[in-house]
Ligand SMILES: Cc1cc2nc3c(=O)[nH]c(=O)nc-3n(C[C@H](O)[C@H](O)[C@H](O)COP(=O)(O)O)c2cc1C
């Protein structure tokens with residue numbers, strides 16, 4: 029039994045699984061049921077001036093007939109309940125569950141007094157921390173809140189600073205992924221004093237169009253507006269942004285990873301890439317609070333199996349494995365290897381390579397069967413065939429022994445000026461607009477340089 | 481009787497391979513992904529031990545197979561056996577919503593087998609024994625009821641010893657299941673899980689009245705899981721001829737897999753049409769009998785075997801003589817069976833409870849030529865043994881009377897479960913009674929109430945939190961248009 033207790037910037041919880049600020053954390057009675065089901069923490073549905081919602085609000089895309097809602101889009105705003113009610117229930121909930129993490133998500137107008145006021149009121153509830161919602165990408169952003177703050181580093185820094193002036197609790201800043209680079213707003217929040225970062229909030233999206241009515245999803249009396257996208261489909265985007273911040277030397281604060289986590293495996297990936305804990309929304313909206321049981325069980329079995337005594341021991345273990353493209357070994361070479369005993373002759377690898385890669389898996393008659401056979405001299409080791417093969421472990425990528433000594437693009441180009449990484453801080457408030465800022469080491473010239 | 485062996489051992493071996501072969505990992509995953517992960521799942525409701533079926537399937541999906549097996553064993557200590565021998569089409573799979581959606585239920589039995597086999601093969605601990613509490617319980621009978629009770633009691637910290645007169649643990653799971661459904665190895669390895677947590681087995685030990693007195697003195701409670709006794713007598717001439725067999729004893733011989741030593745006739749008459757009768761008939765066929773005829777006193781519609789068992793018998797080309805009652809076994813000068821003498825029967829007018837008796841039709845005798853007869857008539861009760869226990873009450877059919885919640889008998893120290901209580905049902909029913917018995921025994925000894933997984937239906941009938949039910953509005957006139965009803969049509973707004 030591994031130790032699953034987790035601590036994010038001084039906020040402890042019995043396990044690293046928190047509910048993200050969203051419908052599953054709408055009110056006290058829901059969060060109490062979630063804690064009973066095993067969730068370690070919950071970020072209350074964002075509190076602010078009560079709003080009016082529209083109907084309808086959600087739309088989704090499916091993976092397959094049996095895998096519905098792999099991506100979810102919403103145009104819901106922040107809590108539509110009176111702030112006093114939310115705060116009263118928060119105080120009750122915290123009293124009842126002292127060991128669980130209870131965080132207030134906040135969003136008010138861009139006004140120092142308004143932020144001071146709400147922060148003070150939250151402190152009175154006994155909540156463990158606050159999360160600043162700089163991420164909501166629809167509706168609230170049109171009123172200068174939510175992602176409108178997260179997209180402008182100066183704002184993010186300024187408002188975080190206001191909150192820190194008044195707040196004795198740990199302050200988490202929740203970032204929007206709707207930026208060119210996550211580094212700039214991340215650094216800005218840290219400069220403003222953020223104790224932790226959480227990401228990602230939802231991604232601008234339209235999930236589809238009704239082909240009969242020609243109205244995009246989701247229909248609000250004949251019209252639709254872009255919403256925020258989440259669910260399993262967004263996990264890769266979230267993982268990348270988490271790892272970018274984990275690698276950045278100017279944002280060395282703990283990270284709460286969010287975005288598309290559906291089971292313990294996803295959670296472990298976030299932890300390995302630098303998250304201290306994780307938050308979940310869509311999967312709970314799909315299947316209910318009960319999913320946390322397998323998250324805890326699976327994580328625990330994984331840690332036991334791998335010999336880790338504590339969940340904290342795996343945080344960030346894969347971060348050093350993420351690097352810039354130009355630091356990868358150009359001489360590393362793998363080729364596909366097909367196990368013909370397992371092959372069921374579906375020929376998916378053949379057609380994928382033929383039309384989508386490098387035409388190096390011809391079909392060859394062996395006995396009375398036609399097998400795909402890899403032409404190793406042509407194979408570039410791209411992985412595609414192994415990704416499409418439906419039989420587990422049938423196609424493996426084996427690394428070739430007789431290859432050159434490791435050599436990176438930097439070494440190959442002999443330190444060409446174009447590919448020198450800049451260490452200059454692009455996320456600074458001076459040139460802070462997200463469009464112009466890029467993460468360290470990946471200025472746009474590098475991309476051009478490598479592609480030519 | 482001289483064995484008639486028309487088949488090569490290799491062929492017999494092939495005939496006895498698994499009727500429902502194991503899933504590969506790829507198959508298990510695809511099948512698991514089909515599961516809708518229902519809430520308050522009908523499959524879980526239908527399972528007598530209320531295994532949380534969608535939870536264990538979901539864990540196969542997420543590659544948490546050990547966790548999956550634990551969910552199963554937590555609610556049913558004979559999960560690996562049940563995965564093979566449960567009448568799933570009448571239980572979980574019969575209830576699966578995919579029956580309606582795709583006309584193909586999730587193959588729950590085989591998924592369960594996948595998870596439990598994985599756990600057993602990889603030697604993962606499935607149970608953990610509790611802190612020793614200084615109390616001890618003796619369990620009589622190592623079948624599913626006794627075994628299940630032992631596991632749960634050990635989990636609570638009791639010293640548990642199981643007594644069984646046979647050499648192997650598992651009871652009918654080990655000695656009575658059709659060999660093409662399950663081999664002895666499965667049941668024996670499964671019972672080893674309990675050995676792993678310190679349950680003691682005294683096998684090859686007949687519990688005599690003297691030993692019982694001793695057990696009463698040495699233990700805080702006794703759980704009776706003695707099952708049933710001998711097959712009931714037919715009471716006709718020729719019944720003791722060497723070619724006449726008791727179905728359960730004969731199946732026990734099949735389970736040795738020593739194919740050349742198993743007696744089988746060229747033409748076999750099986751008396752009875754229950755599940756054991758089908759097991760005997762199909763196995764006789766698989767051993768090489770040319771003709772197998774099942775003889776049943778009532779009609780086809782009243783056949784007690786499950787539908788899928790009947791289908792299996794038909795696909796093995798077993799023949800049926802409905803409405804026929806055996807009245808004698810004809811033997812030749814050497815005592816060898818020559819034929820089964822029967823009379824035709826006719827249903828009587830139903831009594832007030834709707835039950836129909838079958839009367840013999842005079843002068844309708846006929847003979848079924850055969851050289852072997854297998855009797856599958858149901859088993860008698862262990863009345864002699866049971867009536868020796870003070871305070872124990874038996875019902876009119878010789879079944880031990882118990883409190884349904886706690887399995888307590890008329891004697892406060894004795895609890896009971898399994899076939900000796902329900903008269904002979906599925907292994908899974910016995911496993912559930914073992915679980916309830918363990919809870920009852922614990923309550924009796926410690927006064928504490930524990931609740932094991934699946935002891936009751938996991939979901940309460942009432943809503944989880946208070947909601948106000950909408951006041952029903954009168955139904956609008958069907959001719960009223962959507963517009964009149966105030967319903968906006970988005971499609972019309974183009
Ligand atoms: C209907 C809906 C409402 C949401 N409301 C909020 C909110 O009020 N505040 C907030 O910070 N995030 C809100 N979110 C975003 C989630 O907290 C979370 O960041 C996002 O859904 C990604 O996680 P997931 O992929 O696990 O769903 C909302 C998401 C959904 C689907």
Ligand code: SF4
Pocket residue numbers: none
């Ligand atoms: S409407 Fe019926 S089918 Fe649809 S989710 Fe509810 S219960 Fe299931």
Ligand code: SF4
Pocket residue numbers: 514515516517518519521522523524533534537575576577578586588
């Ligand atoms: S009823 Fe069928 S689909 Fe539903 S949870 Fe059970 S096995 Fe899965």
